Amino acid sequence: MSNETRTSAAKKPTLVQPTGPATRQRLVESARYLFWERGFAGTSMADLLAHAKVNSGSFYHFFDSKEALLREVLETYRDALHPMVVEPAFATTPEPIERIFAILAGYRERILMTDAQYGCPIGRLALEIDPENRPAHKLIAENFAGWIDAVRDCLAAAPLPPGTDIDALATYVLAVMEGGVMLSRSYASVDPYDRTVKALREHFRLLIPPAP
Structure with a gap:
């Protein structure tokens, strides 16, 4: 691997999805809002994740469904x-x-x-x-x-x-x-x-x- 390639690899940002209390709270607050606005059935998992700005891994870290x-x-x-x-x-x-x-x-x-x-x-x-x-x-x-x-x-x-x-x-x-x-x-x-x-x-x- 060349020095240039090593440098580029070192500079590549690593995405770390937060999984602390703030993430859990965002999920709950997003669900409160979306369940009120669209209903439980009308709120998809994709809606929840997008509104709370988290990925599915973070969701399932806190909730199994x-x-x-x-x-x-x-x-x-x-x-x-x-x-x-x-x-x-x-x-x-x-x-x-x-x-x-x-x-x-x-x-x-x-x-x-x-x-x-x-x-x-x-x-x-x-x-x-x-x-x-x-x-x-x-x-x-x-x-x-x-x-x-x-x-x-x-x-x-x-x-x-x-x-x-x-x-x-x-x-x-x-x-x-x-x-x-x-x-x-x-x-x-x-x-x-x-x-x-x-x-x-x-x-x-x-x-x-x-x-x-």
């Missing part, structure tokens, strides 16, 4: 619920019922910020993921349960009539949010969401009599 990455995404949503959704809403008011409406107001902001294209990522995955994928649906249920628990805590502190089924009422509040978000996306308008939240407020007005 796209389904495994989905479970990681669902766990991050579950763990982020309180710090990202509940606590900021609760910080705006000490009143338990108003805290519920503060959570709902946060979703209204998301609808407005996305020109009514926002869709609850958990609700979307709940409808899309095959019912036989029980590990994923277990995590989806945990996400919903965390949301319901936060609302239940508010209801437990509110002056509701004796005998009120707060578990059922908290689940109903979740259904109002999910349904309102879905309708607003379909109608490309925040109006359906506003109407559902307005009806919920009237429901609470009838439940809780005014103070003497």
